[in-house]
Amino acid sequence: MVLKRLFTAIGVTAAALALSLTATTSAAAAPADAPTPVKSRIESAAVPDTAVEQRTCRARFSQGVNQRLKADATSTILGIIPADTWVQASCTRVAGGEYNACGLASDFWMEVYWNGNWGHSVWSCVKDWEYTS
Structure with a gap:
């Protein structure tokens, strides 16, 4: 019975470790060069943040x-x-x-x-x- 609990605990720990590695790998594999679409300047009346460098x-x-x-x-x-x-x-x-x-x-x-x-x-x-x- 003790052996069964020990092996179950090892299995649960291994599964948790595998899931955490999979989640980390998937997030790291996301393409970094795809720009995130932003709200149009035409539709936004917000004043731009002067601390951010404005580019043309x-x-x-x-x-x-x-x-x-x-x-x-x-x-x-x-x-x-x-x-x-x-x-x-x-x-x-x-x-x-x-x-x-x-x-x-x-x-x-x-x-x-x-x-x-x-x-x-x-x-x-x-x-x-x-x-x-």
């Missing part, structure tokens, strides 16, 4: 793309950004409605400033993107 970016697209009011393929079109035209852009991508563009299916969008308006354009057509400050 620009982008250009491989083909002419629609600039839309919201990050959705059915949203109002504000204009068409011609291919290879540099535009002021957000430094992060945002999640939105799904679309097919430039040979890819995605739901990531980029906020862009074009013709005096902030709007959204498809992330999959971004040809070049860079920090400007």
